[in-house]
Amino acid sequence: MADHHVVVVGGGFGGLQLVNDLKGAGIRITLVDRRNHHLFQPLLYQVATTILSTSEIAWPIRHLYSDRPEVTTLLGDVSGVDTGAKSVLLRDGNVLRYDTLVLATGATHAYFGRDDWEPVAPGLKTLEDATTIRRRVLLAFERAETASDPAERDALLTFIVIGAGPTGVELAGIIAELAHKTLPKEFRNIDTRKARVILVEAGPRVLPTFVPELSDYALKALNDLGVEVRLGKPVTECTAEGVQIGEEFIGSRTISWAAGVQASPAAKWLGIPADRAGRAVVEKDLTAPGLPDVFVIGDTASVMQESGAPVPGVAPAAKQQGAFVAKVIHARMKGGTPPVFKYRHQGSLATIGRSAAIADFGRIKLKGGLAWWIWGIAHIYFLIGTRSRFAVAWSWLWIYLSGQHSARLITQRETIADEK
Amino acid sequence: MADHHVVVVGGGFGGLQLVNDLKGAGIRITLVDRRNHHLFQPLLYQVATTILSTSEIAWPIRHLYSDRPEVTTLLGDVSGVDTGAKSVLLRDGNVLRYDTLVLATGATHAYFGRDDWEPVAPGLKTLEDATTIRRRVLLAFERAETASDPAERDALLTFIVIGAGPTGVELAGIIAELAHKTLPKEFRNIDTRKARVILVEAGPRVLPTFVPELSDYALKALNDLGVEVRLGKPVTECTAEGVQIGEEFIGSRTISWAAGVQASPAAKWLGIPADRAGRAVVEKDLTAPGLPDVFVIGDTASVMQESGAPVPGVAPAAKQQGAFVAKVIHARMKGGTPPVFKYRHQGSLATIGRSAAIADFGRIKLKGGLAWWIWGIAHIYFLIGTRSRFAVAWSWLWIYLSGQHSARLITQRETIADEK
Structure with missing residues (x-):
């Protein structure tokens, strides 16, 4: 062998x-x-929402095995x-x-057969996806600042997230914090506190893999952050102009996909x-x-x-x-008998913006500040390497103390003119 | 008024x-x-060479003036x-x-009228330029690892930097460190220590704005890092296959432009x-x-x-x-008499890889370790904000102690197939 x-x-x-x-x-x-890197996907939404930098949650795979000569890494x-x-x-x-x-x-x-929705409602699976969503969210505020048409300005200040699983909830929560807490002092022609963040879910509740009690808490926490949650109706159309939900069409220039x-x-x-x-x-x-x-x-x-x-x-x-x-x-x-795979559920965690989270460890169910600390410590623990743990902990501490996000960069395009 | x-x-x-x-x-x-960000260009080459992350050297402009209501920032x-x-x-x-x-x-x-060189020899002025160069350098090693044709492998392991001003010298120095010190243990089919890094300069010496004595020191430091320096001959052709310098054609898949x-x-x-x-x-x-x-x-x-x-x-x-x-x-x-602009030269600094730098403060000229520390402290001092100063200092300290670069990510493209 x-x-x-x-x-x-x-x-x-x-x-x-x-x-x-x-x-x-x-x-x-x-x-x-x-890809040349392993990606810590559970924190990818934080890159999309200007909290973390790409290199804080991704590591070159071949570096992880530099001391294992029997392992060859290929891109x-x-x-x-x-x-x-x-x-x-x-x-x-x-x-x-x-x-x-x-x-x-x-x-x-996946877009359930509507792949034409992808360009207007990008999903979140890769580092590029994250910087794309980051760019679109930040550009929407920039364009709203110079927009002269009120309807256009309203659509620019409406952010729709489709799908209320953990990723959708986390995205909506942080976009709301960005609009309502981080950005207001920086714009002169618009009031970012009036930006609408709408979380759309076809099912009857947010975070449906959790027990209803924790879903209820998450819904309340989202409302406290100023997120409008629309439950029970699927999105039936998704265009560059906005989203159709049941009878209602909501104009929006920034749609994110977290549904399938x-x-x-x-x-x-x-x-x-x-x-x-x-x-x-x-x-x-x-x-x-x-x-x-x-x-x-x-x-x-x-x-x-x-x-x-x-x-x-x-x-x-x-x-x-x-x-x-x-x-x-x-x-x-060794010629032994191979075992049978048994999944051991270790618990579920989800966070909703700063200081709110839910945790389900079977008999123990938590919500609020303690769950949020457990969430943060668990995620830092599962990062790879001392350096990343320090870097992420430092970024979070900085945001916690100063309220200022550090990775608010619009990149990937030469100029805003290319966007149009 | x-x-x-x-x-x-x-x-x-x-x-x-x-x-x-x-x-x-x-x-x-x-x-x-x-752009939505101010960029600390003097350290941009460190993003291109996997040392720093984009958000460590760029800051959203409007955030800098959030406390100045009379200042409106527009993208x-x-x-x-x-x-x-x-x-x-x-x-x-x-x-x-x-x-x-x-x-x-x-x-x-600028490409001196040869704009057709730009796609094969990207320059370094924006964050995207930096991530482009980073991607190309890292992809060259990845492709060399799987290449079966020896000539192709050699071209993939030949890195050419055109122009020996501060940016060109810094780029060449760090690429050489990456190839000769950081990466060797991570590849199984190639020896990255055999990678060639060639710095091409049409003029008679590197860092021509410094006095000859400091240029000589920089040349020696580059040689110590394993950089081949070609002086006195301009590049006359630049293609996807390589670079023509005088009579010689050097095959290369990774050319960077720092010449004009x-x-x-x-x-x-x-x-x-x-x-x-x-x-x-x-x-x-x-x-x-x-x-x-x-x-x-x-x-x-x-x-x-x-x-x-x-x-x-x-x-x-x-x-x-x-x-x-x-x-x-x-x-x-105030109706006063406007002054006349007088430039006060405060000194010049340039660095050549780890622990080597030169500094010219008029009467005082320094080279080696002390100049390198002055260079590092000056650059941290000129960064904006406590957070960036800590982050960059921490990144440098980490690399200094561990020898490991943290931002070795290939991004911007969906898959390597798109590259071809």
Whole structure:
């Protein structure tokens, strides 16, 4: 087995946990990602909302394994898998032979068949997505300051977030804080305190994966921040002019999408069944049906708990699956019996702006300031490396003390003229 | 004069100094910039070379004046000036009437009539320029790791910097450190220590604005870092394949441009004479000839010292000019005699990688470690705000102690496939 070659596609939470746990196993590993960095997605919304800088939540993957000579990191875009030849095909023409393949390729946002909404309502999955949303939010205030038409000014000062899961709630909360607390003193022709932030959710409550009591608290916290929450009606149209919700059309120039995800094409590459969101339906040991040497983990895998509920698409689940596959590979090497994957739910956290959060650890449910501190400490703990922990803690402390966000940069375009 | 309206175009060093110095003058000020941020350009090369993050050296302009209700900040792109109607024309159709106009619109890189070189040899003037160079440098190493053709691999591992002024020297020095010290342990198929970093200069020595003794020291420091310096021959061709220098063609996939600057079109807007680099030739009081209410300052103005030498295009000169124009405006309000602009040279600093720098304060000339500390302290001192000073000091300290750069992110593109 010394020459066993594990190819891992995807350097997210699941892929990294797997590579970490294979340390010392005497296995040659190739880790492929189409990005050069691992991204701490739970804090991505803070880049989109000018709180954190890109380099505070992303790390070059190859640096993480500089001390592991058996790990080769490749920047590469997978175009397919030849399971017969046991090979991964890369778009640059390179081919990677594997003995064991692990697909941990994640998910991206989905528009339920309305991909034409994407340009006007960008989602939040990559660093570029985050700087795009940041640029659009900041530019809307800038344009409102110079707009002469009142209707246009109102649309520029209306921010719509679609989808009230954790990302949508967090985005809406921080945009409201930005408009109502951070920016008012800086504009002369507009009153940013009058900006509307509207959170739209087709379902009956915000943060629907939490118990109703905590959803109610989150709704109240959102209202306190000045977020208008629209529940129970789906968005039926989304254009550069605004959003149609039921009978009502709301003019807006800044729409963000946090409503749906679509798995990566892992199932397609393997030619195996997928669920409605495109997730590969895998066996109890996370292998692809009929392909014992191929594992699928994380957001791109559809796995059921014993209760019959699906394993949620969250970072802890991906990490547990990465750790599990490492155990299976270890067990196979030693000829032992591979275990069965069991998801252990460690609790859920969500935050709503400064000082408000909810936490659900099964029997213990928290809301308010204590939950917010737990949220902050947990997120700093899960960041990679001393430097990032210090940097994020420092950024948060600074904002907490001064109220001033530090990453309020409009970038990516040459001039505002290009925007039009 | 209570209703006197000063329009300042450009939120660089000159423009900000002027607005700062007009505090309490009872004058209405509008500050226009096509970016939403002031950029600390002297450290921009550190963003390009993965040392600093974008938000550490850029600040939202309007935040700097949140406590000055008489200052209005506008994000706008100037398309022209109507000196007859005393109006600035913006590309979005807005028109700004002025009583006094100050153009502080800076300069950009110039290719001496070979604008076709720009796509293959990007310059370094904006945050996007910096992230572009960062992306290209990091991608070259990534591609070399997977390249199968040895000639292609060599070209990918050859980094050419054109122009040996401070920016070119700093860029070449840090790229060499990155290749020879930071990255070697992270790649499996290539030896980044064998990467070539070539600094090309048409003139006879590096850092030609310094005395020859300090240039000699800088050359030695560059050689110690493993930078190949080619002096005395201009680049005659620049393509995606590489660079022609005299008889020699050097294959390279990563070329950076630090060779020339071109002033903004301020002179054209005003219809006044310009020098060869496009700088508006102004009067001794920095007004445009025949336009006593229009000042031109900073990199876009051509001003002579008493010695007959031109005022250099550096941050301290722009700041002095901004302060001077504030004095003239004050003097005019009080009916006093306006002064004549005199440039005071405060010294020159340049750094060459870790622990090497040169400093020229007239009679006192320094090189080596002490100059490097002075350089670092001076740059932290001139940053805006406590937060940035701490953040940059912390980033530098971290790199100094750990040798690890923190901002090694490839961004701006969806996947590497888009690059091709």
